[in-house]
Amino acid sequence: MLDKNEHYILLSTKKTSLLLFVNEIKKLTCQYYGKKIASLEEADALTRKRPYLEGTEIQYNEENPLSLNHMKLAYSTLGKGDYFAPSMILENEDSTLFDFVVEGFEEIAPQKIDGLPTPHDADQEVVIHLKEEALQVLVDLHYVIFEDSDTIGSYVEVINKNEKALTITKVMSLQLPLINEDFQLWSTYGNWISELQIQKTPLLRGRQVIESLVGYSSARHNPAFALVASGANFHYGNVYGFNLVYSSNFEDSIEMDSFENVRVQVGISSTAFRKVLQKEEKFTTPMAVMTYSSEGLNGLGEQFHFFVNSHVIPSQWNHMARPIAYNNWEATNFKFNKRKIFSLMKVAAKFGMELFVLDDGWFSTRNDDSHGLGDWEVNEKKLPGGLSALAQRAKKYGMKFGIWMEPEMVNDDTKLYRDHPDWIIHEKFHKPSKGRHQYVLDLTKKEVQEFVYESVAKTLRSAEISYLKWDCNRCISDYDNRNGTFFYDYCRGLYSVLERLIKEFPNVLFENCASGGNRFDLGMLSYFPQSWMSDDTDSYQRLLIQEGGLLFYPPSVMSNHVAAKTSNQLLRYTSYDTKFNIAALGVLGYELDLNDVIGRKDPNVLIKQIDYYKEHRELFQWGKVIQDRTIIDSDHKMIEFLGENEAIVSQFILIGKPNPKEGHLIVYGLEDDAQYEFKTRKESIALKRFGNLVNMVSPIHINPDGRLLPIISKYLEMYSEEDSGTLSGAAFRTVGATLAQEWSGVGYDERVRMLGDFGSRMYYIRKK
Ligand code: DGJ
DSSP: OEEEOSSEEEEEOSSEEEEEEEOTTOOEEEEEEEEOOSOGGGHHHHSOOOOSOOTTOOOSSSSOOOOGGGSOBSSOOSSSSOOSOOSEEEEETTBSOOOOEEEEEEEEOOOOOTTSOOOSSOSEEEEEEEEETTTTEEEEEEEEEEGGGTEEEEEEEEEEOSSSOEEEEEEEEEEEEEEOSSOEEEEEEOOTTOTTEEEEEEOOSEEEEEEOOSSSSOSSOOSOEEEEOTTOOSSSBOEEEEEESOSSOEEEEEEEOTTOEEEEEEEEOOTTOOEEEOTTOEEEOOOEEEEEESBHHHHHHHHHHHHIIIIISOGGGTTOOOOOEEEOHHHHTTOOOHHHHHHHHHHHHHHTOOEEEEOSOOBTTOSSTTSOTTOOOBOTTTSTTHHHHHHHHHHHTTOEEEEEEOTTEEESSSHHHHHOGGGBSOOSSSOOOOBTTEEEBOTTSHHHHHHHHHHHHHHHHTTTOOEEEEOOOSOOOSOOOTTSOHHHHHHHHHHHHHHHHHHHOTTSEEEEOBTBBTTOSHHHHTTOSEEEOBSOOOHHHHHHHHHHHHTTSOGGGEEEEEOOSBOTTTOOBOOHHHHHHHHTSSEEEEOSOGGGTTTSSHHHHHHHHHHHHHHTHHHHHHSEEEEOOOGGGOSEEEEEEEOSSEEEEEEEESSOOSSOOOOEEOOOSOOTTSEEEEEEOOOEEOGGGGGGGGGGTOSSOOOTTSSHHHHHHHHOOEEOOOOEEEEEHHHHHHTOEEOOEEOOSSOOSTTEEOOOTTOEEEEEEEEO
16 A cells, blocks of 8 residues: 655554654655554654754754764665765766765556566565765665555666766665664574574674675574563564565664664675676666564464565465475485386375375486586486486386486586586686586576476476476585676576476476575565475474474475484484474475385384375465464474464473473464364374383383384384363463373383473364
């Protein structure tokens, strides 16, 4: 919704408002962002009053005792008395001082940003035209309203009208002034196998910058972050969230001065950025987005989740059920042949999996990670009959078939590299460095874009392939950034390829991957509706990754797999059920050697999981996510997926303790007066977990470290407790249902909840 008069522009969504104000010196300011206000009648009461300058402040002009430093500017430049970091740094031959004023504003039909992913189905767009008269530069600030998801987008266009070239060294997509509410800054950090770890820091006076320079949005920091007001938590309180629709180097900056004025900026990283515009040329930033909620981090999450599902991912995938995948990577690595793949396929189909994904190693000489990348011809020795034989077999088993590719990369021992050594990212004077034995193809070049497009299109056309995992396994180095926009150009080159691919193959489910989450962002999600979150399939580590991801991204875009009980990454042992309880919180898949599972009780475990997931898929993929705390603050945690008349709640504990507290099943968001029944998802408990205690019941002595116990454990199935009952929504929300006694070193039977280290349970709740 848009309301305006001569000075104010009020942008409103369902529950939020952003109040822009063009003041007496024609500067665009932002006087308010928060809970929705009714009309412009409230504008004056929200506008800063500051008639006197203080101490060392600079008076902008003779007529007005005003300082830019106190003006709550919606964009800013250097040199006229604003001493925060500016949102734009410009220069030309004549000057470094650019002083823009508002010329006017207008409503336009929501438009697609040229060459960059643009969230679709926006409700309204307003452009504020700024002008620097003396130096002949125009700036358009665009604000885009997504009413239903309470999200507002912002992007900037700079147009040079001067004969003299204009150099931009910084241009942020969004600048938002706020007043400190004793904010905590919630952002994420990480690396390979540890993406999206939540980091909370008090907002400091000075400037906190979160940035990526790796060439992608990166696992080091996700572009998404939140400012959480004092006293706010997951359930209530003021929270402001930000993100960027972009997949390359970004910069989030949060600055606070001694008056506790806060300035938030989101945009392309200004490190090593420089764009030169000749007369009439234009530069456009990607779109930054923000949301506000008075309902804490869960409220913020709900709005951003809705935004991603309804406006970011390609619309045909919104609410489209995602298949349960089997992926062979952790089972086989490069060591497989057709027979092995067929055998895995057969078991996967038998267990109820719906999509078979053949990962790395199916092409050329790719039998390890130093060969073959770039030569996208099937290795017929390994896989006689090629991809179509595999796709046909999958079809016969009732499964869909998918494939892995890493189209942006090349190994040097390939035909591609021999034919086109100049296609890799390189610079004149230094030998390019490798990462995972490979180079990155230079997608700023048209011919490389064409090659990448064709390699993928050709593969997809070659068989009945309905899924493609797009990998990207090294960061960018050795770039020639003399023009100052290498990363922006690379990213646009990539987007142009993706745009064409999703147009030609609208029904192929593309999964984004960059060694896991090294390029997990709204830019990639604009093309690929789901993403492999991490190469870490260890259940505890995965929980940390997913709780960070769920703050800003919906479960429908997060692909997670149940892998072998002993994780490849940490060698930590957890049961399949614990692994499922975490992997199911999003798009479920499996990634272990299924032949190791058959012949024991484990097939039943996996089959039951798959049936359970299918039954509640809607909740797992599209439910409203409610979290109660972060695992770094506690030794336990719950994640709820709420649907219309039902919910799934998962509880996790980190380390089992003696004298456990009485367990409760708390469920949020139900109707207070309605009655609900709940039930534990029954899990299997391995006999060998009881160690020497098995001798309490065994007629013969069993050595707990001997050979017999693991053998019996393989075949003898023990079940978890099964809590169930009825409770009102109000009671569920306040005290919750009392759960079975937790194991504490005494008796064990089906009335005891055996959790232990990294233990978990899942419950289904349904309105009666
Ligand atoms: C990294 C990915 O994250 C893995 O899942 C797997 O696809 C490997 N690459 C294959 O090389």
